[in-house]
Amino acid sequence: MNMGEIRIMPKRGEKIATRDAYGDALVRLGERNPNIVVLDADLAKSTKTIKFKKKFPERFFDLGIAEADMMGTAAGLAAAGKVAFASTFAIFATGRAWEQIRNSICYTNLHVTVAASHAGIAVGPDGSSHQSIEDIALMRVIPNMKVVVPADAVETDKAVAALVETPGPAYLRLGRSGVPVIYEEDYEFALGKASVLRDGSDLTIIAIGAMVHAALSAAQALLQEGISARVVNMSTVKPLDRDAILSAVSETGAIVAAEEHSVIGGLGSAVSEVVCELAPAPVIRVGVRDRFGQSGEPGELMAAYGLTASDIVEAAREAVTKKATAK
Amino acid sequence: MPPDEDTIAVLEARAQDVRRDIVQMLAKAKSGHPGGSLSCADIVVALYFHVMRHDPHRPDWPDRDRFLMSKGHCAPTWYSVLARAGYFPMKWLDDLRKLNSPLQGHPDFLKTPGVEMSSGSLGQGLSIANGMALAARLDGRSYRVYVLLGDGEIQEGQVWEAAMTSAHHKLDNLCAIIDNNGLQIDGRTDEVKSLGSIPAKWESFDWNVIEVDGHSMAALLTAFEAARAVKHRPTVIVARTVKGKGVSFMEHVVDYHGVAPTEQECARALAEMS
Numbered sequence: 001m002n003m004g005e006i007r008i009m010p011k012r013g014e015k016i017a018t019r020d021a022y023g024d025a026l027v028r029l030g031e032r033n034p035n036i037v038v039l040d041a042d043l044a045k046s047t048k049t050i051k052f053k054k055k056f057p058e059r060f061f062d063l064g065i066a067e068a069d070m071m072g073t074a075a076g077l078a079a080a081g082k083v084a085f086a087s088t089f090a091i092f093a094t095g096r097a098w099e100q101i102r103n104s105i106c107y108t109n110l111h112v113t114v115a116a117s118h119a120g121i122a123v124g125p126d127g128s129s130h131q132s133i134e135d136i137a138l139m140r141v142i143p144n145m146k147v148v149v150p151a152d153a154v155e156t157d158k159a160v161a162a163l164v165e166t167p168g169p170a171y172l173r174l175g176r177s178g179v180p181v182i183y184e185e186d187y188e189f190a191l192g193k194a195s196v197l198r199d200g201s202d203l204t205i206i207a208i209g210a211m212v213h214a215a216l217s218a219a220q221a222l223l224q225e226g227i228s229a230r231v232v233n234m235s236t237v238k239p240l241d242r243d244a245i246l247s248a249v250s251e252t253g254a255i256v257a258a259e260e261h262s263v264i265g266g267l268g269s270a271v272s273e274v275v276c277e278l279a280p281a282p283v284i285r286v287g288v289r290d291r292f293g294q295s296g297e298p299g300e301l302m303a304a305y306g307l308t309a310s311d312i313v314e315a316a317r318e319a320v321t322k323k324a325t326a327k
Numbered sequence: 328m329p330p331d332e333d334t335i336a337v338l339e340a341r342a343q344d345v346r347r348d349i350v351q352m353l354a355k356a357k358s359g360h361p362g363g364s365l366s367c368a369d370i371v372v373a374l375y376f377h378v379m380r381h382d383p384h385r386p387d388w389p390d391r392d393r394f395l396m397s398k399g400h401c402a403p404t405w406y407s408v409l410a411r412a413g414y415f416p417m418k419w420l421d422d423l424r425k426l427n428s429p430l431q432g433h434p435d436f437l438k439t440p441g442v443e444m445s446s447g448s449l450g451q452g453l454s455i456a457n458g459m460a461l462a463a464r465l466d467g468r469s470y471r472v473y474v475l476l477g478d479g480e481i482q483e484g485q486v487w488e489a490a491m492t493s494a495h496h497k498l499d500n501l502c503a504i505i506d507n508n509g510l511q512i513d514g515r516t517d518e519v520k521s522l523g524s525i526p527a528k529w530e531s532f533d534w535n536v537i538e539v540d541g542h543s544m545a546a547l548l549t550a551f552e553a554a555r556a557v558k559h560r561p562t563v564i565v566a567r568t569v570k571g572k573g574v575s576f577m578e579h580v581v582d583y584h585g586v587a588p589t590e591q592e593c594a595r596a597l598a599e600m601s
């Protein structure tokens with residue numbers, strides 16, 4: 001563990017947890033912007049806000065084990081002109097304090113980023129009480145809320161910077177486990193813009209978070225079978241990049257949506273909403289199939305819950321078959 | 328310095344005007360919450376017309392004192408006071424709770440000048456007030472933050488999370504007021520879920536506690552003055568009040584929590600208060 005240390009240049013392929021990149025980004029941006037304040041609810045060592053706390057103790061507030069109070073305090077700070085980041089585990093942020101986020105932060109359209117770590121099932125051995133697979137659904141439904149799910153350390157850094165510059169509420173979904181760095185330093189992140197990582201013609205895999213790397217591996221494997229897959233990182237789940245989805249439909253004709261989240265209400269649902277309304281085409285969802293998680297090692301869990309590159313490959317075959325039979 | 332009699336008389340008359348506004352607004356809107364709106368009228372009038380530093384022409388003046396209505400269902404009191412203070416025209420009061428009105432059923436700070444924070448979901452105001460008080464400290468500003476809570480409202484757990492936060496940070500620029508009218512929706516607070524000794528609870532949370540008659544303008548002004556002088560601790564003013572205060576047939580009647588007066592009742596109430 002490298003608590004408190006600032007990582008400067010993540011290298012491609014290196015495994016870094018997005019929560020670590022978040023902590024580093026806070027310090028980097030906090031240096032430039034004295035208006036940034038950070039709040040936590042007794043999980044600063046885990047969410048990595050501890051890095052900011054060490055550097056700027058006067059701008060860091062630990063609310064103790066009181067998530068609802070933390071959201072309200074963040075709202076008050078933002079109402080008085082601060083740029084607030086409020087962090088805890090995704091399950092407690094979006095579950096325990098949902099209504100505070102809805103009424104005190106989003107209804108008021110305040111500049112608060114709920115930056116939640118330990119999202120998804122790869123939290124691992126802590127088990128289901130700590131594995132948030134519903135958070136995207138819970139956050140996406142609230143008016144004014146933006147939802148951002150970075151795929152790696154580089155994108156996390158850039159997303160945090162963008163959220164500092166963009167007024168209004170946001171949900172930033174971060175993971176506990178290391179994920180390979182896929183972007184170069186010069187990657188240009190834009191809120192609301194999908195990034196095409198690889199072009200293809202037979203289908204499009206739209207992925208977020210840790211599933212982006214799995215999608216790239218899947219695309220590589222599909223090539224062996226003669227299937228050409230486009231890979232799109234939809235890191236802003238809301239507002240959704242409709243154009244990227246519509247071109248995926250018109251240019252590739254089938255979609256696989258992959259997320260470390262329930263298939264209900266998350267990325268797959270968001271993509272399906274657009275496709276059903278505007279350009280019907282097959283969409284296959286890869287995600288947790290409406291069940292709770294359990295203890296296990298992150299890798300074991302991803303496999304047990306159908307969240308690996310080979311699960312994406314299988315879904316891709318299905319999507320391509322559906323597309324062919326629909327013709 | 329004790330407030331002089333003229334000041335008190337002016338404020339009392341204002342509070343009576345506000346109570347009349349409340350009854351008329353609710354009768355027009357045909358819905359809303361008279362009981363708690365009437366019980367807190369004296370408190371909100373004391374704040375806006377004597378205690379707080381604010382400027383209706385500059386609702387976003389950074390150094391203004393802030394008031395938050397955590398018990399958002401009592402928005403009519405706030406709206407009447409804000410209109411009478413000059414934040415917006417009195418005629419806006421006619422459109423309370425109407426479609427596209429700037430005066431929403433519960434406070435909406437994006438729609439109404441002078442409304443510092445949206446509320447309506449009970450239990451959230453003190454946390455927000457803490458955030459503002461912390462921001463004042465970070466920015467080296469001297470403004471004070473006032474937040475009004477219902478007594479039933481303090482059954483919400485978040486209030487106690489927030490109470491710990493205020494005390495932990497020794498927020499002496501923050502003052503909470505509890506409208507202790509003894510009633511909530513389903514009955515008396517001691518029937519629904521006893522609050523025990525409210526002052527003892529807050530004292531045990533390391534707050535400075537002041538108990539007052541919430542309908543005595545002189546007592547309220549003295550209490551706010553005393554709160555301002557306390558250092559290193561937040562203050563809570565526990566104001567003993569009468570739900571429905573000023574309208575004989577509404578006083579102490581639990582059913583007037585959330586039932587608007589009819590036209591006849593409105594006329595009767597106005598006659599009583601003239």
Ligand SMILES: Cc1ncc(C[n+]2csc(CCOP(=O)(O)OP(=O)(O)O)c2C)c(N)n1
Nearest residue numbers: 363400447448449477478479480510511512
């Ligand atoms: C979180 C939440 N739960 C329930 C309600 C519904 N509600 C509105 S007013 C009220 C009673 C409030 O009683 P109290 O705080 O004593 O206010 P007052 O007597 O001053 O009207 C309730 C339960 C609400 N607005 N918010």
Ligand SMILES: [Mg+2]
Nearest residue numbers: 478479508510
């Ligand atoms: Mg009450």
